[in-house]
Amino acid sequence: xxxxxxxxxxxxxxxxxxxxxxxxxxxxxxxxxxxxxxxxxxxxxxxxxxxxxxxxxxxxxxxxxxxxxxxxxxxxxxxxxxxxxxxxxxxxxxxxxxxxxxxxxxxxxxxxxxxxxxxxxxxxxxxxxxxxxxxxxxxxxxxxxxxxxxxxxxxxxxxxxxxxxxxxxxxxxxxxxxxxxxxxxxxxxxxxxxxxxxxxxxxxxxxxxxxxxxxxxxxxxxxxxxxxxxxxxxxxxxxxxxxxxxxxxxxxxxx
Amino acid sequence: xxxxxxxxxxxxxxxxxxxxxxxxxxxxxxxxxxxxxxxxxxxxxxxxxxxxxxxxxxxxxxxxxxxxxxxxxxxxxxxxxxxxxxxxxxxxxxxxxxxxxxxxxxxxxxxxxxxxxxxxxxxxxxxxxxxxxxxxxxxxxxxxxxxxxxxxxxxxxxxxxxxxxxxxxxxxxxxxxxxxxxxxxxxxxxxxxxxxxxxxxxxxxxxxxxxxxxxxxxxxxxxxxxxxxxxxxxxxxxxxxxxxxxxxxxxxxxxxxxxxxxxxxxx
Numbered sequence: 001x002x003x004x005x006x007x008x009x010x011x012x013x014x015x016x017x018x019x020x021x022x023x024x025x026x027x028x029x030x031x032x033x034x035x036x037x038x039x040x041x042x043x044x045x046x047x048x049x050x051x052x053x054x055x056x057x058x059x060x061x062x063x064x065x066x067x068x069x070x071x072x073x074x075x076x077x078x079x080x081x082x083x084x085x086x087x088x089x090x091x092x093x094x095x096x097x098x099x100x101x102x103x104x105x106x107x108x109x110x111x112x113x114x115x116x117x118x119x120x121x122x123x124x125x126x127x128x129x130x131x132x133x134x135x136x137x138x139x140x141x142x143x144x145x146x147x148x149x150x151x152x153x154x155x156x157x158x159x160x161x162x163x164x165x166x167x168x169x170x171x172x173x174x175x176x177x178x179x180x181x182x183x184x185x186x187x188x189x190x191x192x193x194x195x196x197x198x199x200x201x202x203x204x205x206x207x208x209x210x211x212x213x214x215x216x217x218x219x220x221x222x223x224x225x226x227x228x229x230x231x232x233x234x235x236x237x238x239x240x241x242x243x244x245x246x247x248x249x250x251x252x253x254x255x
Numbered sequence: 256x257x258x259x260x261x262x263x264x265x266x267x268x269x270x271x272x273x274x275x276x277x278x279x280x281x282x283x284x285x286x287x288x289x290x291x292x293x294x295x296x297x298x299x300x301x302x303x304x305x306x307x308x309x310x311x312x313x314x315x316x317x318x319x320x321x322x323x324x325x326x327x328x329x330x331x332x333x334x335x336x337x338x339x340x341x342x343x344x345x346x347x348x349x350x351x352x353x354x355x356x357x358x359x360x361x362x363x364x365x366x367x368x369x370x371x372x373x374x375x376x377x378x379x380x381x382x383x384x385x386x387x388x389x390x391x392x393x394x395x396x397x398x399x400x401x402x403x404x405x406x407x408x409x410x411x412x413x414x415x416x417x418x419x420x421x422x423x424x425x426x427x428x429x430x431x432x433x434x435x436x437x438x439x440x441x442x443x444x445x446x447x448x449x450x451x452x453x454x455x456x457x458x459x460x461x462x463x464x465x466x467x468x469x470x471x472x473x474x475x476x477x478x479x480x481x482x483x484x485x486x487x488x489x490x491x492x493x494x495x496x497x498x499x500x501x502x503x504x505x506x507x508x509x510x511x512x513x514x515x516x517x518x519x520x521x522x
Binding site: 101 | 262514
């Protein structure tokens with residue numbers, strides 16, 4: 001396992017005092033965290049906790065009410081395009097256009113992310129994600145697992161310094177999900193990027209993440225190693241801890 | 256601005272056109288039908304009216320120019336609508352693509368698709384109905400340029416409108432050319448219009464084009480400076496449309512609409 005929250009590891013993402021308010025009501029409130037190079041950080045929490053809001057702010061598609069986001073050393077608010085060129089993402093709710101083939105999608109997004117040499121990178125990703133036989137198949141007719149692999153191939157096109165994954169294994173069968181987890185771990189270990197990952201599957205979070213952040217009601221309640229954190233809070237498992245966070249966030253806040 | 260990003264937007268549309276007859280055919284099919292319909296109409300009117308007056312350059316020429324303008328505008332909006340229909344906003348706007356690169360890509364696509372429509376119209380109008388572009392002289396190209404610029408401006412405005420109001424509002428965009436045509440004086444001199452409509456016409460670059468086209472077809476002389484005014488107006492309108500799109504996008508990022516676009520509203 002890699003550098004759990006070590007201060008000497010270069011940071012690929014630094015979020016400070018992030019706040020998003022809708023009509024006077026805070027959806028995210030004072031969230032601060034970092035993701036280091038080679039680190040996989042899990043962003044956990046019940047539905048409506050503010051995970052996707054946080055990810056959308058990091059992706060630059062939602063403007064924070066206050067707070068700062070730095071990707072590497074780039075301030076997202078001031079250098080949006082340069083910062084997003086170092087980032088990429090895959091999310092279940094944002095599939096690639098189904099009316100383009102796998103190759104066409106990778107080519108279009110490869111150009112957008114300025115990948116060079118693009119042809120070679122696409123070939124490499126098609127092989128890495130076992131997509132060679134689907135190269136000229138429209139994404140819309142692929143199975144969920146195949147579409148997820150295409151989305152991940154797109155997300156890794158530019159060898160991102162920061163990879164955001166919003167429930168990448170949702171709706172996948174266990175075998176495919178395990179395969180996807182292995183590829184993401186491989187990415188974090190081999191390339192120079194860090195990963196911010198959201199999931200509701202505590203088993204996979206424990207297996208994959210170096211560090212987790214528990215969000216509830218828009219705030220970070222807990223942070224730590226997913227394998228030791230439950231014991232530190234008197235819970236038998238990460239799932240038990242998750243349920244406690246979801247049901248009794250105030251009790252944990254006090255502790 | 257990175258041209259390869261704008262090229263990526265255009266390339267996406269090329270892939271869609273290449274793989275879909277339903278997208279490719281309308282680029283020239285409807286304008287070709289318009290040429291045939293108005294070509295025969297012009298011929299017929301030539302047989303029942305004074306022999307000195309030729310309807311072909313006035314009527315068929317006007318339809319050709321107006322259809323070109325519509326193709327340019329729709330060339331821009333169609334590429335944007337593809338992102339709406341395939342729910343691709345998050346992929347596009349959470350990337351390093353800037354607004355100017357995105358809009359550049361829409362314009363690039365429109366140049367290609369509207370040129371195809373124009374070529375088909377030119378071939379049909381000249382070979383089948385004998386439309387001679389000599390009637391417009393050297394001003395024919397500037398006429399096209401002014402219409403192109405205004406088509407781009409309206410296309411970008413239409414995209415901003417749909418971004419602001421949601422996917423269903425595309426039905427506000429399709430009829431815009433029909434709404435403007437009475438003011439643009441496509442088929443009649445602007446003097447035909449009541450004063451308030453003429454005031455609106457003066458804000459529309461196509462009205463300068465169609466006035467000029469009729470004057471030249473009737474053998475009169477047309478002040479180039481008038482057309483320059485129309486071109487200047489079109490450029491200003493492009494800048495305004497870009498500013499409007501940027502403002503709407505900024506508002507959508509502030510409110511979270513980009514991330515939840517299919518909901519049509521975040522309120």
